[in-house]
Amino acid sequence: MQRFTGKFALITGGTNGMGFATAKQFIHEGGHAIITGRSAETVNHALEQLGPNAHGIVSNAGKMTDIWKLREEVSRYTDSIHLLFVNAGYGKFSGIATVSEEHFDELFDMLVKGTFFTVQQILPLMRSGSSVIFNTSFVTTIGTPHFSVYSAAKSAVVSFIKTFSAELVDQGIRVNGISPGHIKTNIFNNTGLSKDDIDSALQNIIPNIPFKRLGEPEEIAKAVLFLASEDASYIHGEELRVDAGISQIR
Numbered sequence: 001m002q003r004f005t006g007k008f009a010l011i012t013g014g015t016n017g018m019g020f021a022t023a024k025q026f027i028h029e030g031g032h033a034i035i036t037g038r039s040a041e042t043v044n045h046a047l048e049q050l051g052p053n054a055h056g057i058v059s060n061a062g063k064m065t066d067i068w069k070l071r072e073e074v075s076r077y078t079d080s081i082h083l084l085f086v087n088a089g090y091g092k093f094s095g096i097a098t099v100s101e102e103h104f105d106e107l108f109d110m111l112v113k114g115t116f117f118t119v120q121q122i123l124p125l126m127r128s129g130s131s132v133i134f135n136t137s138f139v140t141t142i143g144t145p146h147f148s149v150y151s152a153a154k155s156a157v158v159s160f161i162k163t164f165s166a167e168l169v170d171q172g173i174r175v176n177g178i179s180p181g182h183i184k185t186n187i188f189n190n191t192g193l194s195k196d197d198i199d200s201a202l203q204n205i206i207p208n209i210p211f212k213r214l215g216e217p218e219e220i221a222k223a224v225l226f227l228a229s230e231d232a233s234y235i236h237g238e239e240l241r242v243d244a245g246i247s248q249i250r
Helices: 017-028 040-050 064-068 070-074 101-125 148-171 195-208 217-228
Strands: 008-011 032-037 054-058 081-086 126-135 174-180 239-242
Touching: 008 017, 017 032, 017 040, 017 081, 017 217, 032 040, 040 054, 054 070, 064 070, 064 101, 070 101, 081 101, 081 217, 101 126, 101 148, 126 148, 126 217, 148 174, 174 217, 217 239
Parallel strands: 008 032, 008 081, 032 054, 081 126, 126 174, 174 239
Antiparallel strands: none
């Protein structure tokens, strides 16, 4: 199936996990993927695996000087973006009593401010029929200890689905979101936890997942590309949950 032949996707945070899997599948279906990552090392490593139809930009979603340059960098490869998957981000988790201002600002700068201005900067490259897809999270639907800042930031992204879809409909740009559950990614890598602590946390999480397993990044990629394809041509302003039902039957 070649749903994206000759089309370009910009996938922020595309060097690993859900972003990388989406880029890989988009290329497999005939397209070109432009990925961003925070270091040249991770970007180049991903490009080696993705092949000649992949292009990379070193860009930090939490750094405004990088975002202001993003359109110019993308324009080196194309003047038309069919899919903008605003995926970059990671989690930091702490109890209410111990959250610092730096923790709060870091997550909101990256997940809210960075998300908003990434879309603003790339919109001039998007035409009728293209899609903006936000990466949200199942944590916005349930209360989880130590997730207050992360959940609040992701809740702001959920609101962007509604407001951006209302504003961009006249341009023929569809706006939707994907809400992942517990997926095999590096979300815990920036928490300061040891590998043993992360493994222990995951072993506590898995029994609470209805399917008793973590989701695969490829399962998110398939959902993202469905929303970006003509198969979803009448879907607009929606948040698609891909979480094994954890947000509904936990």
